[in-house]
Amino acid sequence: MAGEVKYMAKPKPEKETMTYRANDSWNQHLDEMNRRRVFQPLTVELVRIEGHVRTGWKHIEHVHPYWQMEVVEAGGFSLRIERTRLYPKKGDIIFIPPQTTHHFHHPRGKRGWSFKFSVAEMTGRYPAGCMGKNESGEGEGGGGVGRQLHTALLGAAGLWRESADDNVRILIEHLIAAALEMHFGRTFPTGTESDLIRRARRHVEQRMAAGGQVKVGELAAALRCSAPYLNRVFRSSMGLPAKAFIDQYRFETARRLLLETSLNVAEIAGELGFDDAFRFSRFFKRLSGKSPRLYRNRHDVPKPATAQ
Incomplete structure (x- = not known):
């Protein structure tokens, strides 16, 4: 028709595309991972x-x-x-x-x-x-x-x-x-435990597990060194003499038995190599300020689950 105006459709713009190199996203991911603090789970x-x-x-x-x-x-x-x-x-x-x-x-x-x-x-x-x-x-x-x-x-x-x-x-x-x-974080230890201390610890653990007492002289003999030398090593490495370490290990074992088992005081005394419950109670009170029975009663600690 005369005078008819024809409109031409506006061409659609081509769809904008972005191109990546095949390994760009992978490299970006690796970069992000490398910037993170590495976490190695502790045991x-x-x-x-x-x-x-x-x-x-x-x-x-x-x-x-x-x-x-x-x-x-x-x-x-x-x-x-x-x-x-x-x-x-x-x-x-x-x-x-x-x-x-x-x-x-x-x-x-x-x-x-x-x-x-x-x-x-x-x-x-x-x-x-x-x-x-x-x-x-x-x-x-x-x-x-x-x-x-x-x-x-x-x-x-x-x-x-x-x-x-x-x-x-x-x-x-x-x-x-x-x-x-x-x-x-990445804090490193300031020192390492000597081989003599490790062997002493192992000997004390084994003797206690067998229900026996440990004396400094006997421990030194088992480790093939003198008692004064053993005390010097303990003082240098742990800040306390060998007898104090032995007593503390014995005390910690007693605490564990009081809080985690139903053994009575006399039975615990026997497990730890004491001659009778009275000597054990005196030892425990000297280190904790409380008798074994009072210590057990004043600590609100759940008992471990037992098999049915």
Whole structure:
């Protein structure tokens, strides 16, 4: 028709395409992974867990051959680690390495949990430490990672109180490994345990497991060295004489039997090589300030699950 205007369809723009080299995205992914902090899971083996104590108590200065981690629910107590005195606050996580002298004073009872464990990759001499609730986090209102970990550990401890089964144990061991990695990172030990100390420890463990006593002279003879030399090595490596180490190991074994078994005091005395329950009670009170029966009654610790 005359005067008809024809409109031509506007050509559609070609679809924009982006081209990548075949390996670009893979290289980008590798770059991101390489920038991350490498995490090698630690091999944590739980020894035991100790919970709330209803009344005030004071522990003597002592050491033990495994790690201890305190998850603090309430302050109001003091902790001395070697020559340093701490006053932990709610939300703190305290790390006490093996062979580190320490003692607690809880004047109004204990509100928190003690996790005792070994770590295959951390057998040297590490420094003690305290991880606050905002460590690696975003400040007081930011819900720091330390705070979330503290909450998770308390929740896992509650599960342990209800049912000390393998699934809960595995969860707790993974949480402990995360706490150690977060706090210590790439910290390296300041020293290593001598072969003589390792052999002495093994001998004491074997003798105790067999229900026998261990005397310093007999231990030195078994290790083919003199008692004075053995004491010098213990003082240099662990900060205490050999007898104090033996007594502490015996005491820790007694504590474990009191808190984790139904053996009575006389039976525990026999297991540890004491002549009678009276001598065992006197030994235990000297190291803890409490009689074995009172110590057992004042510690609110779940008993391990038993097979039906």
